[in-house]
């Protein structure tokens with residue numbers, strides 16, 4: 276699998292456009308890998324995780340086409356992960372041509388939230404209906420935790436995130452051709468039932484991507500901190516959930532407690548994990 280990070284920031288991007296904190300100012304001076312858009316991931320050219328608000332900009336800036344995206348795994352409906360206007364803009368109704376049907380996978384709670392927002396704020400009609408599916412060129416699939424499902428060459432297992440409990444937030448394992456990726460944002464420390472489920476499914480990851488909202492000097496709370504990422508990667512390694520040559524990357528990086536990219540990379544290097552950046556391409 277080819278993995279492209281379309282965005283690696285938390286909810287308010289990095290730098291936060293209105294913020295003059297030290298980290299944001301440093302990121303503006305350095306530019307490049309220190310400039311982060313809201314988190315989303317592209318796998319090969321046909322599977323996207325999250326229809327985030329910055330995927331259009333990411334597609335332009337990193338020259339990665341989204342024209343062949345057939346599948347979306349939606350983690351949850353928070354606005355930094357789901358911009359429903361993409362469903363309108365990619366439809367024939369808006370003049371977009373040559374677009375394959377988008378198979379959109381999300382929990383029932385996420386679909387319900389999306390439907391309410393879509394009808395109230397965007398389009399005035401019901402999202403979860405055969406008519407909407409046809410006019411938007413999309414097919415909605417309700418998925419739940421610990422019930423693996425397949426499409427194309429992929430096999431996916433969803434795990435319950437420790438995040439937004441009423442929204443059915445999911446973390447995803449994506450497998451293809453004997454390789455496996457864990458996409459773990461947004462979440463606070465993984466629920467014990469999620470650890471148990473990873474063992475139950477005998478997961479062994481080549482690549483782990485984890486929430487890193489909070490920085491080296493911050494405690495974790497509703498999201499993971501740097502030290503919690505370190506602990507999670509250690510525990511995954513100790514418990515045999517990582518292949519011997521696996522790599523662990525941080526994403527969903529917020530400006531408040533995380534320094535700009537080079538300094539954060541130096542911290543991560545000392546602690547056996549890596550920092551993703553927008554446009555980073557990995558082969559798994």
Ligand SMILES: [Zn+2]
Pocket residue numbers: 285286353355356461527
């Ligand atoms: Zn988020």
Ligand SMILES: [Zn+2]
Pocket residue numbers: 290291294295296297298299300530531
């Ligand atoms: Zn800031």
Ligand SMILES: [Zn+2]
Pocket residue numbers: 351353438439461
């Ligand atoms: Zn969230």
